[in-house]
Amino acid sequence: MRRYPIPHTDLRASRIAYGCMQLSRAWDDSEPTPEERRQAARLIETALERGINLFDHADIYARGKSERLFGDWLAAAPSRRDGLILQSKCGIRFAHDPHPGSPGRYDFSREHLIASVEGSLRRLRTDYLDLLLLHRPDPLGVPEEVARAFDDLHRSGKVRHFGVSNHAASQIALLQAHLDRPLVANQVEISLLHHHLINEGVIAATTGAAYTAAAGTLDECRHRGLLVQAWSPLAGGRLSQPETAEPALRPTAEAVAAVAARHGVSAEAILLAWLLRHPAGIQPIVGTTRPDRLAAACAGDGIELGREDWYALFTAARGGPVP
Ligand SMILES: NC(=O)c1ccc[n+]([C@@H]2O[C@H](COP(=O)([O-])OP(=O)(O)OC[C@H]3O[C@@H](n4cnc5c(N)ncnc54)[C@H](OP(=O)(O)O)[C@@H]3O)[C@@H](O)[C@H]2O)c1
Secondary structure (H helix, E strand, O other), X not given: OOEEEOOOOOOEEEOOEEEOOOOOOOOOOOOOOHHHHHHHHHHHHHHHHOOOOEEEXXXXXXXXXXXXXXXXXXXXXXXXXXXXXXXXXXXXXXXXXXXXXXXXXXXXXXXXXXXXXXXHHHHHOOOOEEEEEEOOOXXXXXXXXXXXXXXXXXXXXOEEEEEEEOOOHHHHHHHHOOOOOOOOEEEEEOOOOOOHHHHHHHHOOOOOOOOOOOOOHHHHHHHHOOEEEEEOOOHHHOOOOOOOOOHHHHHHHHHHHHHHHHHOOOHHHHHHHHHHOOOOOOEEEEOOOOHHHHHHHHHHHHOOOOHHHHHHHHHHHHOOOOO
């Protein structure tokens, strides 16, 4: 797997990352089972064997259990820590936390951000995160307060670098204006199915075309040197099989299958190759829970799609030719 430097850092990340959201499937208070531990370890080992070194977490995934499963694996193999880029996210709170009746909400208060990181470090059984992302923009977030939290976390050695997730260009600019150090990543939903951030650039100057609030996000990330990470890059499997695809998605799934057959790889590898071909240097965060599917998808790193293949997939997905 090829690696590239994450701008503004000394980190070299694999072009494809592994998303740990479903390391534990149960988002409840149950204890992880021995089978869940074995399955999680197999997934982590498969990712490492394929050259993946960046693992994406969040404090909320499976109510902390996904981080716990990863931490249990790491505790049994502590010498692996130096070769890993561990990333977690914070800023979302569940309903009924801390009181019964509390609504699900976002919380960028300094107190919550610091407590969240400390929880992640405990569960992951590590002293530091390489990257911390703000999970979703908090309308009540105050950039000066976030900056203080980032400073404290950096000064105490708990977090090396900071980024955001699901942030638009203007939100990145506002936050960055208050920070002493550069934001280094923005994790957003991008896939051949959810291709709006890419399509926006195509329709930007087209009369009558809708232009959304997220306009310019990819360009802003490129301009500032932020790593763009794509969550749900496989679109949850919805474009993988023409036979079972929803009728509206069948033409796209057929286009994916045709390109996959020509390259002799899986549909998932082509979905990743489509993202990797974009010049923003998009890093897919793959979340399959099947080691065989993960291994096959990583073949996408070795495929350089030509313009014709790339546009064939794009026009199928956008439902028509480019203007
Ligand atoms: N920042 C955010 O707001 C945000 C939001 C969501 C996710 N994320 C991150 O992104 C990562 C990936 O997200 P994701 O899991 O939604 O994305 P994904 O990698 O696009 O999808 C994985 C899901 O698709 C299924 N799938 C893939 N290929 C399939 C096929 N051929 N047939 C049937 N099912 C197939 C997988 O099932 P199997 O497990 O059976 O393979 C799995 O449930 C997460 O782990 C998390 O780290 C971030």
